[in-house]
Amino acid sequence: MSRILHELNVDLGDRSYPIVIGQQLLGNYDLTPWVGGSQVMIVTNETVAPLYLERAIRSFPGLQVDTVVLPDGEQYKDWGTLNRIFDALLEKRHSRKTTLVALGGGVVGDMTGFAAACYQRGVPFIQIPTTLLSQVDSSVGGKTGINHPLGKNMIGAFHQPDVVLIDTASLTTLPSREVSAGLAEVIKYGLIRDLDFLAWLEAEMERLVALDSEALAEAIYRSCRCKAEVVALDEREGGLRAILNLGHTFGHAIETFAGYGNWLHGEAVGTGMIMAADLSAREGMISDADERRVRDIVRRAGLPARPPEGMSPDDFMALMAVDKKNIDGKLRLVLLAHVGQAVVTADSKPENLTETLAKFCR
Numbered sequence: 001m002s003r004i005l006h007e008l009n010v011d012l013g014d015r016s017y018p019i020v021i022g023q024q025l026l027g028n029y030d031l032t033p034w035v036g037g038s039q040v041m042i043v044t045n046e047t048v049a050p051l052y053l054e055r056a057i058r059s060f061p062g063l064q065v066d067t068v069v070l071p072d073g074e075q076y077k078d079w080g081t082l083n084r085i086f087d088a089l090l091e092k093r094h095s096r097k098t099t100l101v102a103l104g105g106g107v108v109g110d111m112t113g114f115a116a117a118c119y120q121r122g123v124p125f126i127q128i129p130t131t132l133l134s135q136v137d138s139s140v141g142g143k144t145g146i147n148h149p150l151g152k153n154m155i156g157a158f159h160q161p162d163v164v165l166i167d168t169a170s171l172t173t174l175p176s177r178e179v180s181a182g183l184a185e186v187i188k189y190g191l192i193r194d195l196d197f198l199a200w201l202e203a204e205m206e207r208l209v210a211l212d213s214e215a216l217a218e219a220i221y222r223s224c225r226c227k228a229e230v231v232a233l234d235e236r237e238g239g240l241r242a243i244l245n246l247g248h249t250f251g252h253a254i255e256t257f258a259g260y261g262n263w264l265h266g267e268a269v270g271t272g273m274i275m276a277a278d279l280s281a282r283e284g285m286i287s288d289a290d291e292r293r294v295r296d297i298v299r300r301a302g303l304p305a306r307p308p309e310g311m312s313p314d315d316f317m318a319l320m321a322v323d324k325k326n327i328d329g330k331l332r333l334v335l336l337a338h339v340g341q342a343v344v345t346a347d348s349k350p351e352n353l354t355e356t357l358a359k360f361c362r
């Protein structure tokens, strides 16, 4: 039975939008009120299409609905694949009144959002995230883009969706490795801004890993609430929003080193958060017990705790040097002032970073 469980609002003035979270919403929830014109282009991939495309089409009754099915994988979050979206839009004569719809995980979401930001100088788009990671993070906040061989998400735009529709039922088909990857970003919210949530995650981790639907809906709601708050305060990452990057400076370096798609984004972020906690402890910001607390929760989510074999401190330094947070060539890292409160700093001691990298690199 179709049921709305939670509704949130991302408060951005005239670009505000709702996040609707519920069960069996796909195909039952009418999305036409968010479509301005008469055309819709649903972008998905070859894994998600057979599972959910038919249902998604039913959410747009009475409209011209076209579809484009992309290859699956982080390695396809690139120019060539992005161009396939533009090809489909032009072949089907989509006008500047069209609405793009992202049906899939964060890869499809980031690319569809970027296509929407660019097509005929910008058209509306709708997010229908189908992975845990995309439901708790990437579908909210308007960061869109593609990867460059030299760095993750290096080409992109801020472009907010008009609505985010989260159907928790889509998680029943998700492989457990992808569930763990999503949990990395869920844990992130507890660590950066919500100590109560972290304590709840510590109590409920077994249920989450086992895909308990009630626990997952609660985790999705609390994660989206945290992300919506941060985005509303700092939409374009002038300051605060960078805390959403906890673990990502190390994590993006890992993803790039391993080759896109070999380490999942969430896996790299999980390890990255453990490394950030280690550095925070060396900086005297958190205790050793807190550092262990971070390591334990990440491990209990089924995530790796060390970078890939063969990745050296020099590899990290070279890849982290192209991070988007850096200013004037100076590395800026998100660390933990406390468990439950993140800070962005350019002042960590180089010798502490060297020690953290030496400890984790095998």
Ligand SMILES: NC(=O)c1ccc[n+]([C@@H]2O[C@H](COP(=O)([O-])OP(=O)(O)OC[C@H]3O[C@@H](n4cnc5c(N)ncnc54)[C@H](O)[C@@H]3O)[C@@H](O)[C@H]2O)c1
Binding pocket: 045, 047, 048, 051, 072, 073, 074, 077, 104, 105, 106, 107, 108, 110, 130, 131, 132, 133, 134, 137, 138, 139, 140, 141, 142, 143, 144, 153, 170, 171, 172, 173, 174, 175, 178, 181, 182, 265, 266
């Ligand atoms: N824009 C943002 O704010 C933001 C935030 C976090 C991550 N990201 C980006 O998101 C990407 C990671 O997203 P992801 O973890 O969703 O990965 P993904 O999009 O690659 O999806 C993971 C896998 O699950 C499959 N899949 C999707 N839905 C499914 C379902 N319901 N059942 C079965 N299989 C399903 C996909 O086809 C894919 O194989 C990265 O590129 C990352 O950089 C962006």
Ligand SMILES: O=C(O)C(=O)C[C@@H](O)[C@H](O)[C@H](O)COP(=O)(O)O
Binding pocket: 137, 141, 143, 152, 153, 185, 237, 241, 242, 244, 245, 248, 324
């Ligand atoms: O929304 C944000 O802001 C985030 O940083 C969320 C991250 O989880 C996400 O991975 C994002 O894509 C990273 O952005 P980037 O600017 O570091 O590429």
Ligand SMILES: [Zn+2]
Binding pocket: 137, 185, 248, 265, 269
């Ligand atoms: Zn992320």
